Amino acid sequence: MSATSSATSLWPAPTAAGPVRATVRLPGSKSVTNRALPLAALAEGPGTVRRALRSRDADLMAAALRALGAGLTPSAETASSVDWHVVPGPIRGGVSIDVGLAGTVMRFVPPIAALADGEVRFDGDAAARRRPMGPLLAALRALGAHVEGDALPCTVRGPIRGGEVTIDASASSQLVSGLLLAAARFEKGVTVRHSGPPVPSMPHIQMTVQMLREAGVHVDDGEPDVWRVEPGPIAARDLVVEPDLSNAAPFLAAALVTGGTVTVPDWPERTTQPGDALRGLLTEMGATVTRTPEGLAVTGTGRVSGIDADLHDVGELTPTIAALAALADGPSTLRGIAHLRGHETDRLAALATEINRLGGDVRETADGLEIRPRPLRGGVFHSYEDHRMATAGAVIGLVVPGVQVENIATTAKTLPEFARMWARMLEGDA
Structure with missing residues (x-):
């Protein structure tokens, strides 16, 4: 430090x-904004995320999704909010993504990149290289993706099959949320089991589960420390950010x-x-x-x-x-x-x-x-x-x-x- x-x-x-x-x-919630945008980019059709936060973390998320092939068109812009019209596209590789110091970008976007057939490189601020990311990258490997590195900088390439994986998410709830957000697009969906000390910030995982369900994704979280997401479409939506x-x-x-x-x-x-x-x-x-x-x-x-x-x-x-x-x-x-x-x-x-x-x-x-x-x-x-x-x-x-x-x-x-x-x-x- x-x-x-x-x-x-x-x-x-x-x-x-x-x-x-x-x-x-x-302005709008960063946590909601940086979940709504990936879900919109993975949806089965165009949608709109209204009153989204405009900040460094949110702008990094938008830039990452654009790099991976989604179309994001802004409107109703102010200094701290924006309406995003999002058009999903095929997930593409051959790009580099700057995560800055945004935990949501460094942990939510690699599972999306694992859907690409080309290599996606991730790096960020110097302090981001010290933030916990290893369990997520290990989980992506276990689910079939090709991953190089155990922290930033790292590279991710698909195809990812999905299935069942056990991780220690005691360092960050984002390690679970990142896997869940993209899981409906995995061939086998995903079952995530947490093993280790208690997961912090559980309300953030509950937020992820709720937003997935609102997008028509079937999620089973009835067993403690286990989350199951079935493969299937993600509904296009018009969402207003709290x-x-x-x-x-x-x-x-x-x-x-x-x-x-x-x-x-x-x-x-x-x-x-x-x-x-x-x-x-x-x-x-x-x-x-x-x-x-x-x-x-x-x-x-x-x-x-x-x-x-x-x-x-x-x-x-x-x-x-x-x-x-x-x-x-x-x-x-x-x-x-x-x-x-x-x-x-x-x-x-x-x-x-x-x-x-x-x-x-x-x-x-x-x-x-x-x-x-x-x-x-x-x-x-x-x-x-x-x-x-x-x-x-x-x-x-x-x-x-x-x-x-x-x-x-x-x-x-x-x-x-x-x-x-x-x-x-x-x-x-x-």
């Missing part, structure tokens, strides 16, 4: 002058730490997004959470309570919860998140290092963090090219003057307009 900064890449995190009162309209609930985390946290109210419109009544867990987590930390005609509203008192939480299924919320815990009036324990050491950076080490750099008291445990309250001071908060680290620094900066977040632009991974939205939230409108 490394951290770098320069005077030109430091963003002075704004300090709130008083309670934040704002409505924050969020707002990204995980990206709501720093904005809703702003209400809690400043004693204000932040409302997120269009919060779904039912969803498989892990970000929906914010309702319960923020309530435990002292917020009042209500549904209003305008959306989901979170109101704080300016006082933050410590929390003892198992975040195994919602690990992506950890940076925001850790930032809140560093500002709380009592100790916190965050558990079940050892897998975060294999994300964009080692998030546990990064959070401990950066909060402690500001005067905090954070200790790494075998599977999480112990955070004890101490007065924080200003200073540089490194992002490690990790979008959620950057937003965690912004949350602390709301009430700790002098925090400077290194490389706030890394938030473009999932929320390209973050800095502007943050400023507008403090003005009372986002």
Whole structure:
């Protein structure tokens, strides 16, 4: 793990002058967008993915699917959303794909490439080469594909037969989702068995299963840690992407730490997004959470309570919860998140290092963090090219003057307009 900064890449995190009162309209979910696009590219006919997220991760997914032969035509574009009209085409090889630092691209696209009769080469950012990918590539080999490499860079070539495979998906739920998304196009479908420590972020697999079923794919997940997908067509659809609930985390946290109210419109009544867990987590930390005609509203008192939480299924919320815990009036324990050491950076080490750099008291445990309250001071908060680290620094900066977040632009991974939205939230409108 490394951290770098320069005077030109430091963003002075704004300090709130008083309670934040704002409505924050969020762009589409990255998790939904980067599942909907592959399903549309593999469907039996053209379809449309509306209000899709426009971000680095989503743009990398669109570029990868285009390289493999799908037609993607954008319309209704804004800085952070787009409607994609997707025309499936024969999966072709002989191309190179840049996965950037996007876990969804590096794990969802290789199984699609295994349908091609030519070689597809994958590589990405330097940090992506350290992210867990070996179990997926081994599974593709076992299912009949030709694979060279056990991590990035690697090459994949079909044809893939499908069948039954056992993997250890304890490092990332995406290892399972990647196999399931393309499996209906495999000759034999797929049966995926997980063997190992518990799979993290299970709501993301539930999201994958739900979206497959909505596209007419038969999925059996009735046996624990086993998923069966039957071969068959994937229906062409017109899908509207939900707002990204995980990206709501720093904005809703702003209400809690400043004693204000932040409302997120269009919060779904039912969803498989892990970000929906914010309702319960923020309530435990002292917020009042209500549904209003305008959306989901979170109101704080300016006082933050410590929390003892198992975040195994919602690990992506950890940076925001850790930032809140560093500002709380009592100790916190965050558990079940050892897998975060294999994300964009080692998030546990990064959070401990950066909060402690500001005067905090954070200790790494075998599977999480112990955070004890101490007065924080200003200073540089490194992002490690990790979008959620950057937003965690912004949350602390709301009430700790002098925090400077290194490389706030890394938030473009999932929320390209973050800095502007943050400023507008403090003005009372986002």
